[in-house]
Amino acid sequence: MASLKNCITMMDEGIGRVSQIIPEMPAPEARLCRLMLMVGGSLEAELEFKLKPHKLNHSEFLTLMILYSRPDGSSTPGELCEYATQGATNMTRIANTLVKRGLITRGASAEDRRRVSIRITAAGKRFVRKMLPPMFPRVGLMFAGFSDTDKRNLDRLLRRLAQNLDQLSEPTHP
Amino acid sequence: MASLKNCITMMDEGIGRVSQIIPEMPAPEARLCRLMLMVGGSLEAELEFKLKPHKLNHSEFLTLMILYSRPDGSSTPGELCEYATQGATNMTRIANTLVKRGLITRGASAEDRRRVSIRITAAGKRFVRKMLPPMFPRVGLMFAGFSDTDKRNLDRLLRRLAQNLDQLSEPTHP
DNA sequence: GTATTTTAGTTCACTGATGAAATATGAACT
DNA sequence: AGTTCATATTTCATCAGTGAACTAAAATAC
DSSP states (O other), X not given: OXXXXXXXXXXXHHHHHHHHHOTTSOHHHHHHHHHHXXXXXXXHHHHXXXXXXXXXXXXXXXXXXXXXXXXXXXXXXXXXXXXXXXXXXXXXXXXXXXXXXXXXXXXXXXSOTTOEEEEEOHHHHHHHHHHSGGGHHHHHHHTTTXXXXXXXXXXHHHHHXXXXXXXXXXXXXX | OOOHHHHHHHHHHHHHHHHHHOTTSOHHHHHHHHXXXXXXXXXXXXXXXXXXXXXXXXXXXXXXHHHHTSTTSEEOHHHHHHHXXXXXXXXXXXXXXXXXXXXXXXXXXXXXXXXXXXEEOHHHHHHHHXXXXXXXXXXXXXXXXXXXXXXXHHHHHHHHHHXXXXXXXXOSOX
């Protein structure tokens, strides 16, 4: 595995040289972009690594967690698509595999019969309660050396960044 | 497109409820993880969106940029694999497509004849100099409302996070 | 100085995720 | 009743990424 450290020093040198050739480049912002992409990618890899023993991928895990976090433990494919940022096609597949493993059930909705009601099973809840805690130590290590202020700051800055990204994709306001 | 805002409020509620069921969960850190993953994913989507008109994907763009940022404009597949965090197989394919488009060349290395020397062409450099500047405005917008201190802080925190992630993947030190 | 091991890259076959289009069903509207 | 819209699934094609086997050349061992 390539270490982030190498990639980052490499990136710093690269951006330095590119901004000499193209001085209009917003170098600090470009650096932040690349940092976000690298760290985000590494974080995703770390997560998938922790999920592998449970034969889950990121989308399946996220879907399951959304259901788990619901007061009534249920949702619909459409809603899950939105919150898990997945296409409908993919969500059908995800639901298929989770149903096959007995972690969720698919049923018809009472009010709107076009809808499908997806619900986490008792086995699904047990599964989450069992698999989640072993992840906590590594999550803690990720933020080793972060003061409470650091965490608050990171939280705040990421939310602001999210806000800006939202506006980028919706150029026209309703 | 689902907005990050919705996903984030959803996530906040979800983590709140989960941490009531499982109080051992490090909620602030888990929130930061999810934020990083969401924002990172959205950033990646934004980048791919900007690259699509140029018929490039993230890996191809990154590979090209690494070469562009080199003083001599050259590297080897192995090195590119490391810095672009790609497998060797994939790098072969990436190099193939970039060669096909005339943006890079593949040649034999003089010293070590196992090695392949990959070099950006004049056309490749022109291509980068032309496609890069139109991206700058949107990069600037991403960090709208960020003070210089904010940017410095985000930079610092991301680098620290990267450091911690590195240590997670290398449990044994050399 | 030959033999073995290691390193660098490529080829091939495969998986996994994603998107577009067609379909089925039911609700809402006119 | 008929049209339009919404929800979900199926099918099909595509693309990015991965692992295993292979080739060639350098490094090391003996």
